[in-house]
Amino acid sequence: MPEPYDVITMGRIGVDIYPLQTGVPLSRVETFGKFLGGSPSNVAVAAARLGRRTAVITRTGRDAFGDYLHQALAEFGVDDRWVSAVAEYPTPVTFCEIFPPDHFPLYFYRQPKAPDLEIHSGELDLDAVRDARVFWMTGTGLCAEPSRTATLSALRARSEAPAPDVPGPPRITVFDLDWRPMFWGGEGDGGDGPARARYREALAHATVAVGNLDECEIATGEREPHAAARALLAAGPELAVVKQGPAGVLAAHRDGTTAEIPPLPVDVVNGLGAGDAFGGALCHGLLAGWDTEHVMRYANAAGAIVASRLACSSAMPFPHEVEQALADGAVGAAVGDTS
Numbered sequence: 001m002p003e004p005y006d007v008i009t010m011g012r013i014g015v016d017i018y019p020l021q022t023g024v025p026l027s028r029v030e031t032f033g034k035f036l037g038g039s040p041s042n043v044a045v046a047a048a049r050l051g052r053r054t055a056v057i058t059r060t061g062r063d064a065f066g067d068y069l070h071q072a073l074a075e076f077g078v079d080d081r082w083v084s085a086v087a088e089y090p091t092p093v094t095f096c097e098i099f100p101p102d103h104f105p106l107y108f109y110r111q112p113k114a115p116d117l118e119i120h121s122g123e124l125d126l127d128a129v130r131d132a133r134v135f136w137m138t139g140t141g142l143c144a145e146p147s148r149t150a151t152l153s154a155l156r157a158r159s160e161a162p163a164p165d166v167p168g169p170p171r172i173t174v175f176d177l178d179w180r181p182m183f184w185g186g187e188g189d190g191g192d193g194p195a196r197a198r199y200r201e202a203l204a205h206a207t208v209a210v211g212n213l214d215e216c217e218i219a220t221g222e223r224e225p226h227a228a229a230r231a232l233l234a235a236g237p238e239l240a241v242v243k244q245g246p247a248g249v250l251a252a253h254r255d256g257t258t259a260e261i262p263p264l265p266v267d268v269v270n271g272l273g274a275g276d277a278f279g280g281a282l283c284h285g286l287l288a289g290w291d292t293e294h295v296m297r298y299a300n301a302a303g304a305i306v307a308s309r310l311a312c313s314s315a316m317p318f319p320h321e322v323e324q325a326l327a328d329g330a331v332g333a334a335v336g337d338t339s
Helices: 039-049 064-076 126-131 147-159 194-203 213-220 225-234 274-288 292-307 319-328
Strands: 007-010 014-019 032-037 054-061 083-086 093-096 106-109 134-138 172-176 208-212 239-243 249-253 258-261
Touching (some): 007 126, 007 274, 032 039, 039 054, 039 172, 039 274, 054 064, 134 147, 134 274, 172 274, 194 213, 225 249, 249 292, 258 292, 292 319
Parallel strands (some): 007 054, 014 093, 054 083, 134 172
Antiparallel strands (some): 014 032
């Protein structure tokens, strides 16, 4: 029987075309860099950088950018066996503008439809999904068919499976709330509409929910951090992680324990990708069996390091870099510099 993966993620992939100049609008940018992108794919990269065996379930176009993404995944040590091509649609491209410390507009080119929304249930390796120590999915995967049904099938494969026969850690299923209203069309009304109903359906199968305040509000109707955490726990998960930006992160467990962790001081270069680094580190810490506070501090540090760097996927930190940031109590030049 094959060894289970530490982490399998499912959902978006694409090519990030990021300016190599900061504080300049796209209309005036002259030089760009090309990077692997897409939140679940970045999470797989982040966990791989921390020593975890990872894979991603997604789809690209049958084009040169799709070829590039396979190459990039292999270079990052992420298994691409479940990354297949869709002939009808091009590989998505995302541009951004970089205005530190807190303005990073994103421009998604995912029309007429992104290949990663063409994941079909019948093509899933449900045995591998069921057996993975961590399975990570996102709200974007629920925005369209056939991805929605495939994502829910993967969740059910885990939540309805009997407990493993051998002693070991329980299966961890993470729902990254990942609210991107532009992907939902008229369904993302912020009320009790289809988006919230689909989020609640997925939450019933998750053991961990992660989101910022906007995402928590879409999922639960609650925006105050503690109320949002309670609402997430009531919907099914055992652990709720509420990211609050400059106010830090709140983690609440169903057993009543909580952890409120301030952000690690950092000179922000590009805030995009910090949440994905946080996610990969969250998976790593949960797999290591650390207590909730330590997991949150570690994940915060990983996210801060990426915020100090220009890129996303290639900026994901290695363990010694996270440990240095934690020891220093801040992200300094030595940690933030990738040259």
